[in-house]
Amino acid sequence: MPIVLDDTTHLLVLTGAGISAESGVPTFRDANGLWNSHRFEDLASPEGFAADPLLVWKFYSQRRRGLDNVKPNAAHHALVAVEQRLGERFLLVTQNVEGLHAAAGSRRMVEMHGNIMRTKCSGCRRTPFDDRASHDVLPPCDECGEPLRPDVVWFGEAIPPRALDAIDGFLKRGTNLVFLAVGTSGVVYPAAGLVDVVRRAGGASWLVNAEAPANVSRFDHVEIGPAGTVLPALFA
Ligand code: BJW
Numbered sequence: 001m002p003i004v005l006d007d008t009t010h011l012l013v014l015t016g017a018g019i020s021a022e023s024g025v026p027t028f029r030d031a032n033g034l035w036n037s038h039r040f041e042d043l044a045s046p047e048g049f050a051a052d053p054l055l056v057w058k059f060y061s062q063r064r065r066g067l068d069n070v071k072p073n074a075a076h077h078a079l080v081a082v083e084q085r086l087g088e089r090f091l092l093v094t095q096n097v098e099g100l101h102a103a104a105g106s107r108r109m110v111e112m113h114g115n116i117m118r119t120k121c122s123g124c125r126r127t128p129f130d131d132r133a134s135h136d137v138l139p140p141c142d143e144c145g146e147p148l149r150p151d152v153v154w155f156g157e158a159i160p161p162r163a164l165d166a167i168d169g170f171l172k173r174g175t176n177l178v179f180l181a182v183g184t185s186g187v188v189y190p191a192a193g194l195v196d197v198v199r200r201a202g203g204a205s206w207l208v209n210a211e212a213p214a215n216v217s218r219f220d221h222v223e224i225g226p227a228g229t230v231l232p233a234l235f236a
């Protein structure tokens, strides 16, 4: 069943790792997911980084290398086409850090968990900078000497205020609100709670996922299947 998008629809889309799976990017919690072979406490938390920063850098460097020849898929492109139809009545919120939505051409988009291709300082407020390098030694900050780190959001860290403000602003503006979550297991907050926020605001909720995730019962419409096939058909 397609999503009906009329002249008043405000569409808020949340994506997770599953939307990039068909591009060859590993997810986190599937059978071959990153958190099945690595302890997320060691690699995706400030405590893990403090305990062994080089281990963390090597993990992210390996993931950067794995993105060298990765391209957006039909699901990323379908979201670009919908954005072009809806204009400012569209907002894409992604938990993904690999930049495939931007590569596909999405512009009304916030990366709520940061971007793996940027680096920031763990010690000072220096502005994050683009960085595709693979660091197998620990890079120190030019300005304060503390270790640099990837510009991603680890467990226990705050979501960038810019991302939260964009979501709040969109929800306040939005009449005839539709929420669509794609390829996310619904266990990481605050992203997993967005469906409830939209429902409280009277919006309809859709889910496209390869399997039923943790928060499936909170969606009005559920389409189980690969995003690259289901999403283009959903907007047909
Ligand atoms: C397909 C498919 C195909 C496969 N097609 N589908 C409330 C309740 C409980 C806990 C908390 C809470 N609020 C906060 C917390 C704590 C914590 C949290 O949520 N913990 C829970 C896990 C228990 N949250 C946080 O700490 C967050 N921060 C925060 O809340 O700050 C508060 C604060 C305020 C002020 C000051 C300080 C703090 C931060 C969360 C950061 C998450 N970071 C990571 C790592 C990012 C960097 C990196 O990439 O390494 O983000 S963890 C990882 O999980 C990554 C992802 O973005 C995130 C979500 O994963 P995702 O995208 O859902 O992937 P998967 O693998 O789980 O699922 C993929 C799905 O796709 C599967 O279902 C497949 O079936 C499906 N799929 N192929 C369609 N082809």
Ligand code: ZN
Pocket (backbone or CB within 6 Å): 121, 122, 123, 124, 125, 126, 141, 142, 143, 144, 145, 146
């Ligand atoms: Zn610094």
